[in-house]
Amino acid sequence: MPFLDRLQRWADDRPDETAVVVAGTRLTWGRLRDQAAALVPAAPAVTVLSEHNSIRFAVEFAAAVAGGRQCAVLDPAWPVQLQDALTARIAGVGHAGPDPARTPVLTRGTDLVDGPPEASFLIGLTSGTTSVPKAFTRSRRSWQESFDASIEFFGLTQADKTLAPGPLAASLNLYALAECLYAGAEFHTLDHFDVGAAHAAVSHDGITRLVLVPTTLRLLSERGLAGGVDASGISSIICAGSKLDARTLEAARRWAPNATIFEYYGASELSFVSGAGLRPGEAAEPGGTGIGKPFPGVDIRILDDRGAELPDGGDGNICVRSGMVSNGYLWGDDGEALRCFDGWYTVGDQGYLSDGTLHMLGRRSDMIITAGTNVYPHEVEMALASVPGVAAAVAAGMADDLRGQRVVAAVVPSHGAVTATQLKSGIEDVLARNKRPLEYFALAELPLTDRGKISRQLLLDWVNGNDSRIRRLG
Structure with missing residues (x-):
């Protein structure tokens, strides 16, 4: 079961209280239950839901996972041709084979009830190296265990009012x-992201909890400070997607002084892995790669490529064992996307454990090998992001006849100009000498892919092509 039995309970106990608010439009628990139940008889075994944020999205999602049904949530901003291709593939899910976790089983098909705990209810789509997203499945039990873990870790209560301002098609917001x-x-x-609308919700709707990505948090915090938006009522901020940089953290703490700021590491295929909460007034580790302790119900090991456990401080594959791991892929698995070592699962992210804290280094494919030393760009970027005057940083490995590769880094200044000398001195106590960049550049904008992700290859292309958006720092 993911949540329908709970929805029935809240609708019985508190039918007239608000359950969901989208752009000011409210839906009570009773109406959410009744409207979703009315859709169940016509709901297919597998629903493809492609819709912008709306009250109807919540209703349709609840109906789409009733009984033994499954739901695939597509980004409505994707090209029509891609959505059509994915819909055609998903239509064949019911013939995926004898695995009961992948085969829809309709139980009490006209009722708004949860299906079998081990049966799949969600078809998740995650971008890969190709233009066609990979698809994996999740069981109801995996999300129930995830709910129990996240509610305990983040301290969610019925008195909280959560604002997740991003698209519900994104897994972070759908889960919230x-x-x-x-x-x-x-x-x-x-209904769509707007800074003013988010600030209005914080100011007038009694929001106590934010769920968002670091870039959105920084935007809301900086503009909130400039505009005098009162965020003192926010008690918790949950950030995912990347580790918080120093500037974002500073702005968030000033804007929402009473909030505990949580950041965590997880993956679509693994669910929650580790996390940490920085309470008001608690000092942050500058430039650190630590991403907290294991989530409730999660065991973490660092294993090499043969599955052997590495000692404390040794970096390798971040592997987890928990009941929150997905069922695996329907398509798109290249054998590396989700690997299993005797019950320990990894998506290939690299890191190490130190005194029980997980340190995130990044993907192996991003690793720079310079003069025999392994350097992860993430380490360099987090160190540079802690330097005053740096808004964002990107690091990459450039071909070098002597070293194999040399580390280069580029920064977006937060205000005014920044010099290479400032950057070098700023990371002296944070980053080992053999991992420090040999060249520094200033950026007019971040090198991003068409999906909005940092592209280190594009950074190298800009450097080699003397692009106008990049300038060498002396």
């Missing part, structure tokens, strides 16, 4: 919606 339905807590989102 379902988590609130499970916990009986009020969920808020916007």
Whole structure:
């Protein structure tokens, strides 16, 4: 079961209280239950949901996972041709084979009830190295265990009002919606992201909890400070997607002084892995790669490529064992996307453990080998992001006849100019000498892919092509 039994309970106990708010439009627990139940008889075994944020999204999602049904949530911003291709593939899921976790089983098909715990209910789509997203499945039990773990870790209560201002088609926000339905807590989102609308929700709707990515947190915090938006009522901020840089953390703490700021490491295929909460007034580790302790119910090991456990401080594959891991892939698995070593699962992210804290280094494919030393760009970027005057940083490995590769780094200044001397002195106590960049550049903008992700190859292309968006620092 993911959340429908809980939805029925809240609808019985508190039918007239607000469950979901989208762009100011409210839906009570009773109406959410009734509207979703009305859609169940016509709901197919597998629903493809491609819709912008709306009250209807929440209703349709609840109906789409009733009984033994499955739901695939597509980004409505994807090209029509891609959506059509994915819909055609998903239509064949019911013939995926004898695995009961992958085969829809409709139980009490006209009722708004949860299906078998081990049966799949969600077809997740994650971008890969190709233009066609990979697809994996999740069981109801995996999300129930995830809910129990995240509610305990983040301290979610029924008194909380959560704002997740991003698209519900994104897994972070879809999970936040379902988590609130499970916990009986009020969920808020916007019909599209708008800084003013998010600030209005914080100011007027009594928001106590934010769920968002670091770039959005920084935007809301900096503009909130400039505009005098009161965020003192926010008690928790949950960030995912990348580790918080120093500037974002500073702005968030000033804007929401009473909030505990959580960051965590996880993956679509693994769910939650580790996390940490920085309480008001608690000092942060500058430039650190630590991403907290294991989540409740999660065991972490660092294994080499043969599956042998590495000692404390040794870097290798971050592997987890928990009941929150997905069922695996329907398509797109190249054998590396989700590997298993005798019950320990990894998506190939590299890191190490030190006194029980997980340190995230990044993907092996990003690793720079310079003069025999392994350097992960993430380490360099986090160190540079802690330097005053740096808004963002990108590091990459450039071909070098002597070293094999040399580390180069580029920064977006937060204000005014920044010099190479400032950057060098700023990371002296944070980054080992053999991992420090040999060249520094200033950026007018970040090198991003068409999907909005940092592209280190594009950075190298800009350097080699003397692009106008990049300038060498002396």
